[in-house]
Amino acid sequence: MLSKRIIPCLDVRAGRLTKGIKFRENLDIGDPVEAAREYYEQGADEIVFYDITASAEGRSIMLDVVKRVAETIFIPFSVGGGIKTIEEMRQVILAGAEKISLNSQAVQHPAIITEGARAFGNQCIVLGMDVRKTPASHRIPSGYEIVINGGRTPTALDALWWAKEGERLGAGEICLNSIDADGTQDGYELTLTEMISTGVGIPVIASGGAGRPEHLLDVLTTGKADAALIASMVHYRNYTIATIKTFLAENGVGVRNLW
């Protein structure tokens, strides 16, 4: 049986983590390569790096991070944030990332999804969606709207429509982030996740709101997500990936055993 994936997300700015992660010794570290190694050893099924650097100099630092991560961990990892061209995608993939996450760029230039999928395969292209709840309307019948630029800019795109459109354009996976739930640690947006997961034929990674292992159980069962993104709950060492997986396994969710 295919396992449900647990995916820690690391935010990187100019080659350093924006929030450190706590190590076993409770040491706070900011090196994304060491953080990736820590989560790999704990049993992460995949890792997401989100690069919030905009400058060209920041980009080349990020490529160096990707190379060092690829030499250190032997599970898939993806990189997102500000990637705008096929050439930039190629550099990140050759540096060792399996997948590229496209977010605002995909909304502004949807053709990049198709071009990326043609160049590197659908499995390489993750459509990142930031979503905010809104009153259902003629334009936004699902009641969930796509927002871009870190949640600042509404787009008047319906989230369910955009998810299906992304799949049609060639995305191999969706990373679905609820702006409302993000940072609350009160649990994932289950209604949204269930709607998108059942609405498309590609895997959906739920993101935003994870604070306790019960939240992952909810989103992987009720929410029908294929994978769950986590951040603070492991960065601050309130939980380890191993303890989360043990909890999920005890509650009947198929997870990969670390051997």
Added chain:
Amino acid sequence: MVGIVDYQAGNLTSVARALSFLQEPCVITDDSNVLDRASHIIFPGVGAAGTAMANLRDKGLDQHLRKWVQNGKPVLGICLGSQIIFDNSEEDDAACLGIVPGSVKRFPPQLGEEVPRLKIPHMGWNSVDFQKQHPVFQDIPRQSSFYFVHSFYTAPDDEDCVAGWTNYGIRFCSAVAKDSLVAVQFHPEKSGRPGLMLLTNFCRWRGDHA
């Protein structure tokens, strides 16, 4: 020295990186003279079967692959490389290498009993039920999980060559062992500890079944 066959089928550097981590010398090349001298051959690849076969034929590497297996050189096929060793593939209706009798089939569009239906490609971690004692799978726990990404699966004519089964809506052959050839549908270079163990075992294997 491990020779990694370069036939324009995706990014081959991740296999090379895993071997470097394991301190196994390797070279990525399409030069059959260099590959002839390699002690081991890894035949990876992602992409479409038709294009891959055309690239192999262009470089004459199809003949060499058959020869290496015939001569008992250890060969490891990965992902697409584990598919095109069969007679033919439903992907592009491609005639393939014919090293192992059988075919490559597309996962049926209505896969599994659950609602929603199982998603294709089969992407993520799934367990492999290893069927036989084999030096390449030595010391790997029987139900270990490996990382898969694929929409087609292999169906050998003779189940004697099946070294591992995996369930995804249907039970399919995820590992093949025949003479000096081992082929795996999953990506050992992206499968953490059991994957690295498999690569280490392969590099130490001399192509026999003792």
